[in-house]
Amino acid sequence: MFGSPPPPPALLELIGDPVLTLRADLTALRANPAAREWLGSDATDGWRLLRQAAGSRLETWLRDASHAVETGRPVPPAPPLKLADGRRATLHLLRERPNWLLHVRLSAADIAEPPLREWLALSPLPQLMADAASGALLRLNTGFEQLCAAAPRHLNDLPDLLQALLGWNRGAPLPALAAQRAADGPLITEAEFVDAQGQHRWLQARLRLWRQDGRTLLLAVLEDQSLLHERDLAHQQLDALMDTAAVGLATFQPEGGWLKAHRKGTPFKNGAKAVVGSLQGISRDIVEPGSLAEFERLQRALKKGDLAEVRYAVRHPELGRRWLLTRVAPGILAGGRRTTSVVTLDVTAQAQAENALLLRAESERAVLDSVLVGIVTVGPDGIEWMNRSARRMFGCELADVLGQPMGVLAPEDDEHAFHAEPGSDVFECRLRGRDGREFWVIGNAVQTPRDDGSQQLTYALLDIDRRRHAEAQSRLAQASLARIIEGAPMAITLHEAQTLRIVKLNQAAAAMAGQTEAELLGHGPEALFGNAQGGRVANDMREALASQSVVQREYQVTSGPGTRMWDTRLLHLAGVGGDDAPELLLLVASDVTEHRAAEAARLQAAIAQRELLVREVHHRIKNNLQGVAGLLQQIAARRPEVAPVLKDAVGQVQAIAQVYGLQVGASGPLVLKRVFDAIVGSVQRAQGRVVTTTAEGGALLEDWCLPEAEAIPIALSLNELLGNALRHGNGGDGGEGGQVRCQLICDAGGVTVEIANAGRLPDGFLLQNIRSGVSGLGLVRALLPRRSAILSLEQQDDDVVCRLELLPPSVVHNPAIKPSSG
Structure with a gap:
């Protein structure tokens, strides 16, 4: 057939293979019965859908084959096409001027291909196939059934999290899934899911929509990523453990040697000069001579695979002498292969700690020598040591009383504590210094065993005269503080922590409550702030008692005909008066009524001034933009060659000016209906045409x-879409175009703007092929937000219908309108 001239059209009807007559642009013109049976009753639309599904491979071959026929070169082989029913199509292209003939040879499907249910049963991964239009589950394997508590029949029967994982939302596939093209990869989703057995799994889903014979199927394959997450977590924990413990970790195999050292393991850390941390970085020449025997035992354990733990010393060139502890632990991997884990730990700190113990006694003696308490140690032979405070207290040096009994520091009294048997109780006694001064001390004696088995007494003595002097000063300070509190202009009260009753207050607090001190003592916070505020104040007091920090609150207290604002701070006083003192709560309140009123007035004035400035700025911007639009119109009148371009620019500037004009006198977001009406009016005035508008909602x-x-991007988009409809709409009389209809539809989910005009879209028109630009659909695509605005353009009978769907956050609810309960 293809070696001879093309057959006449009547003969094509008798050919059993599909034959298409294509125009010069390779769109379908006619089709024989076999082609209509193959592509459907509308062969033209079927050929278009086939080209879209085949993608760039078919388009490239059609372009190259037509060029080869025109130039007389060999036609390249057509790409093999596998159809949805399993058959394969082989294409041949012939020239029949001015058209083309496309012959298609169909081969039968591979009958050896296993059915889908066998593949589902064979796969261990959860898989399913569902009807994307209805949500009915068509196929699912055992792995997917194990995720569900009951056998599901519909996607809506699945848990909400599993529906979201499968790309199913509110009875329809996700927009991202529905927008997939044949050449795109699968859509991947991830989520943590609790299966029917209560196990937490981290699932990853690969999703794709498969379209065949007018039916759309949802294909999903799920993979459990839990083990990968646990493995990564284990690696992180191991890294943290190695870094924290400064441990070197390596793996050794007898047949393969060292396999891998831990990437962070090193027993030596010295910034950027850290040496190799695994055992293979420790050579014999840095081992101390006294540790060579232990090091040799370690090498033998490595070669034989024996369990061993070796401690040895090395001389590091930068860090000096270090002690290392290496543990060799043999084991067998899951595949039966022998391996040995080697852990090296720097134990130099332990050796240093042992040395530190030798210095601890002297360090403790130095600390005791610096404290203010007098300390005297007495052994079997008498006084052995006195700290500096004790020597100053008794007015002597250690040499004066060394080896003498403790009674030399006490008066001649047989019942004195220094003469009696020592006990654990605290005693208070009078002492006499070597200089003759007598004074009172409080102290105790502790008896401890010594290394030689004898007992040692340690006396701790505190000069009470100094404490009494301090107590007198404290009482004086408390009296001064009480006078200050009483005369302070702030209301101050003390409350019991358990009952919150008032135990003390000043005159300002009584004046705040309008009662006397006697009437308020013993009552709760409601006596100060009234019954209406009493419960709230009590809760705040309990919060302050629990938080151990200052709690600040403001309360309104009715005082006569007016209301006063009190700034109150609550503080828990725990153990202020000693360990046996009851816990108290301090309340300090200041009258800030005038201060708050002044602040509110300043704030309102600032807000009013700001709103005035914003309105003025918006008004000036609108006037300037209108002035710019007028200048552009004058230029267009003088320069007719650029008038169309300037006309579009004038419309855009007028759209922006309308938005700024609406913002004059308005606060908050602009009502979409007002912006819609303003843009429609602006376009009508600019084009000299009438646009029929309706609104629903x-x-x-x-x-x-x-x-x-x-506001401005969406206003510009509406201006461009309306202008585009007016420019490209055509009427039946060939005049200035047919009627343009614009409808605003508002519902609970968002807003839809629908623009319809008489006309036809070009053949093969695809909105996604329109590139971003400075006018028309290109400007609209560049301005609209991608996630919350959906633009579509389609042919409906004799009209071109443009739909712009706006979803939150591109549109928001009016904050001035109270939302309905429904």
């Missing part, structure tokens, strides 16, 4: 608003 028309950041 009732109260929602005043509810949906545009945020400030989205």
